[in-house]
Amino acid sequence: MYTLLPMKKLVVFTGAGVSAESGIKTFRDSGGLWEEYDIMDVATPEAWHRQPEVVLEFYNARRKQVLESEPNQGHRIIAELESHFDVDVITQNIDDLHERAGSTRAMHLHGEIRKSKSSINPNLIYPISGDKIAWGETCELGSQLRPHVVWFGEEVPMMPPAERLVNEANIFIIVGTSLNVYPAALLVFHVRKDCKIYLVDPGDPIIPSQLNITWIKEKAGEGMRMVRDEIIKV
Numbered sequence: 001m002y003t004l005l006p007m008k009k010l011v012v013f014t015g016a017g018v019s020a021e022s023g024i025k026t027f028r029d030s031g032g033l034w035e036e037y038d039i040m041d042v043a044t045p046e047a048w049h050r051q052p053e054v055v056l057e058f059y060n061a062r063r064k065q066v067l068e069s070e071p072n073q074g075h076r077i078i079a080e081l082e083s084h085f086d087v088d089v090i091t092q093n094i095d096d097l098h099e100r101a102g103s104t105r106a107m108h109l110h111g112e113i114r115k116s117k118s119s120i121n122p123n124l125i126y127p128i129s130g131d132k133i134a135w136g137e138t139c140e141l142g143s144q145l146r147p148h149v150v151w152f153g154e155e156v157p158m159m160p161p162a163e164r165l166v167n168e169a170n171i172f173i174i175v176g177t178s179l180n181v182y183p184a185a186l187l188v189f190h191v192r193k194d195c196k197i198y199l200v201d202p203g204d205p206i207i208p209s210q211l212n213i214t215w216i217k218e219k220a221g222e223g224m225r226m227v228r229d230e231i232i233k234v
């Protein structure tokens, strides 16, 4: 007699570290992006008002790098886990490497670099065909297009649905994030009591001490291989 059982719910929460092995710089590691650029100059609404062309150029460079990059083993293992679990990815990354690795549900908390947005109506979002948003390129209402990313000081509209997903998880895996940026870093507190939590990061993330987290101090590719081998045999 066989019983039909639902697949376990797996939620994977990723940050810049999952794309590091694809050659995309993280933000806060030594040599990271925020050493080279000042957040206030490129990633805030004030920067956009003061020097929109500099902001566009910064994100055009990020987009070009994403287009030149490929998903790595970490992204691929996360995608392959869909054969064993009901998987949702929640990423802070603006790249599309989870999707290109085959993940079918990837929620972007901080936006998507390959999309543009009207600067007067945030609901008008467009795919970008090449690697640039040009100064003078406008939405259908005639306002300058901006990158579809969440800047410091802006709302994070995807937080409530992300919190709901985390609350459904049987297994929650955090990969490659310093857990420095809020509200995203608070997501882990939405897990249920019986949820198993893994963290894959070779560095020194801020790990909440009040939660029982299994830390695998490895890069995303190797660390995800180890987590996969453990969770698929359970």
Ligand code: APR
Residues within 6 Å of the ligand: 014, 015, 016, 017, 018, 020, 021, 026, 027, 028, 029, 032, 092, 093, 110, 175, 176, 177, 178, 179, 180, 181, 200, 201, 202, 203, 204, 205, 218, 219, 220, 221
């Ligand atoms: N594999 C896994 N993790 C790695 C790797 C790797 N190969 N290399 C570095 N890391 C880890 C670092 O140890 C660090 O903990 O990735 C993390 C990167 O942290 P941050 O640079 O702070 O990136 P992230 O946490 O994603 O930043 C959050 O900040 O600037 C904003 O909006 C931006 O979404 C971003 C947010």
